[in-house]
Amino acid sequence: MSTTSVTIDPITRIEGHLGIRVEVTAGRVTEAFSAGEMFRGFEVLLKGREPLDAQQITQRICGVCPVSHGLAAVLAQDDAYHSVPPENGLMGRNLIQAANFIQSHLVHFYQLSAMDFIDIAAVTSYAGRDPALNELKAWVTAQRSSNVLYPAAPFLPRYSGDYARSSELNITVLKHYLDALDMRTLAHRMGAVFAGKLPHAPGLVPGGITERVTAEKIATFDSMLSKLRTFIDGCYLPDVLETARAFPAYLKEGKGCGHFLAYGAFPEATPSAAPNLFPSGVLMDGRITALQPERITEDTGHAFYADPSGLPPATGRTVPAHDKRKAYSWVKAPRYEGKVMEVGPLARVLIACFREAESPLKRLAQRAMTDLGISTADLASVMGRHVTRAIECKVVADRCAHWVSRLVPGEPAFLDFDIPKTGEGVGLTEAPRGALGHWLAIRGGKIDNYQCVVPTTWNCSPRDDAGHPGPVEQALVGTPVADPDNPIEAVRVVRSFDPCLACAVH
Ligand code: NFE
Ligand code: MG
Numbered sequence: 029m030s031t032t033s034v035t036i037d038p039i040t041r042i043e044g045h046l047g048i049r050v051e052v053t054a055g056r057v058t059e060a061f062s063a064g065e066m067f068r069g070f071e072v073l074l075k076g077r078e079p080l081d082a083q084q085i086t087q088r089i090c091g092v093c094p095v096s097h098g099l100a101a102v103l104a105q106d107d108a109y110h111s112v113p114p115e116n117g118l119m120g121r122n123l124i125q126a127a128n129f130i131q132s133h134l135v136h137f138y139q140l141s142a143m144d145f146i147d148i149a150a151v152t153s154y155a156g157r158d159p160a161l162n163e164l165k166a167w168v169t170a171q172r173s174s175n176v177l178y179p180a181a182p183f184l185p186r187y188s189g190d191y192a193r194s195s196e197l198n199i200t201v202l203k204h205y206l207d208a209l210d211m212r213t214l215a216h217r218m219g220a221v222f223a224g225k226l227p228h229a230p231g232l233v234p235g236g237i238t239e240r241v242t243a244e245k246i247a248t249f250d251s252m253l254s255k256l257r258t259f260i261d262g263c264y265l266p267d268v269l270e271t272a273r274a275f276p277a278y279l280k281e282g283k284g285c286g287h288f289l290a291y292g293a294f295p296e297a298t299p300s301a302a303p304n305l306f307p308s309g310v311l312m313d314g315r316i317t318a319l320q321p322e323r324i325t326e327d328t329g330h331a332f333y334a335d336p337s338g339l340p341p342a343t344g345r346t347v348p349a350h351d352k353r354k355a356y357s358w359v360k361a362p363r364y365e366g367k368v369m370e371v372g373p374l375a376r377v378l379i380a381c382f383r384e385a386e387s388p389l390k391r392l393a394q395r396a397m398t399d400l401g402i403s404t405a406d407l408a409s410v411m412g413r414h415v416t417r418a419i420e421c422k423v424v425a426d427r428c429a430h431w432v433s434r435l436v437p438g439e440p441a442f443l444d445f446d447i448p449k450t451g452e453g454v455g456l457t458e459a460p461r462g463a464l465g466h467w468l469a470i471r472g473g474k475i476d477n478y479q480c481v482v483p484t485t486w487n488c489s490p491r492d493d494a495g496h497p498g499p500v501e502q503a504l505v506g507t508p509v510a511d512p513d514n515p516i517e518a519v520r521v522v523r524s525f526d527p528c529l530a531c532a533v534h
Contacts, residue, residue: 038065041523044528044530046063046529070480080234092528103466106234108470112298114441123428126425129421138201143183146201149172151164187514188514189516222237223239242437253429279402289462290306292457310379329491330354344477355490370499377420450471480534
């Protein structure tokens with residue numbers, strides 16, 4: 029039987045430079061390769077710097093999830109300095125991180141993924157009076173009739189495929205695509221109330237946040253939050269569920285490696301006595317165990333690095349080697365106990381579902397599964413990733429109301445600390461795309477070693493030294509590809525992970 033090699037490089041509507049190659053035999057993917065195509069070197073340039081530079085420099089790894097990098101950097105320092113934020117600092121950090129999750133999840137569904145399913149051409153027969161939709165209609169009509177070979181982004185050109193047939197679903201999501209642009213701005217403004225500014229937050233520091241808590245800021249945050257919650261409840265979550273209903277096959281496709289990892293995030297007390305809003309855990313073969321960070325290692329056998337393979341991040345190295353034989357990606361291959369792990373909203377929701385304790389994530393997931401008539405096994409799929417992302421977006425936005433209510437105007441938002449000449453710290457949190465860790469070592473008062481293991485490093489990792497493909501590579505295998513010239517099914521699988529290659533290679 030003949031095999032066709034399909035290369036999608038670069039894959040668009042993601043962040044960063046990702047090349048995907050799939051081998052298609054008898055209409056299905058039989059092998060897949062995911063390649064990060066650039067080197068950035070943040071871990072190298074952090075060496076020798078002041079430890080307090082870490083949260084500012086690491087935020088420049090990415091424009092989508094800078095807050096998570098800033099937070100991981102200050103958590104690593106809190107660990108090294110034994111600094112503990114006061115209540116205002118803890119709640120303030122949660123609110124900044126929540127705002128970042130909301131903007132990231134909205135942009136991922138509407139701007140990055142929805143057009144894999146929604147038919148932009150449907151707007152040409154729109155007969156209503158919405159000015160924004162009519163403007164879009166005029167633009168798409170002009171693009172389609174102009175006969176140019178490459179019509180302007182972001183909607184066209186596109187792969188041909190089985191786009192949604194319901195004109196109501198198409199028009200509703202297109203309208204919300206346009207609304208989501210304003211909602212994303214609003215989420216950034218909301219986070220900036222306590223971050224100082226966004227997307228890169230100057231106000232994240234060890235020991236808390238620098239922004240003072242005032243009654244006016246609380247009121248401003250609250251009023252923005254209420255608009256965002258209305259959009260998430262009335263548009264985002266229903267749109268995702270409706271899209272999932274329209275594409276039931278994608279509640280089966282793109283299963284993945286079946287092992288899930290979460291570090292947990294959104295602490296509600298210090299020291300963390302109560303569980304975080306997002307619990308930590310490791311889910312393998314249907315069994316959940318407590319996270320043991322020392323079991324994390326990174327393989328480099330197929331990555332362009334000369335570092336020894338299999339090192340734990342605390343002693344990790346970053347030595348680029350662009351001409352390394354057998355390497356095909358600038359992304360390292362993180363593993364937990366040597367196992368391939370998926371991270372992200374799906375991992376967080378499944379871990380919450382498999383824990384005995386009740387939680388908002390578990391409750392909402394159970395409601396969505398009943399609604400869709402599916403089980404937890406079906407969540408491990410393309411649509412399951414979209415649905416779990418929307419669920420956790422609602423959980424986070426709803427919980428902001430509680431965190432805001434715990435802020436006390438006039439009370440301190442950070443407590444002072446001393447930077448030791450020698451020390452080590454680990455900052456583990458959750459970024460919108462999954463488990464994020466920063467490992468810091470200080471010698472002579474300066475950064476001696478800094479290692480980041482990032483969500484897309486887990487999800488888009490290449491093969492490890494034992495030859496096991498990474499999570500995206502595994503999710504692609506088995507995917508039907510009807511037309512190798514229009515591999516829409518493959519990009520749907522990849523985009524469901526919300527990859528960020530800028531982060532993955534850092
Ligand atoms: Ni650049 Fe990020 C998130 C982090 S992804 S977007 O979310 O950390 O790997
Ligand atoms: Mg790294």
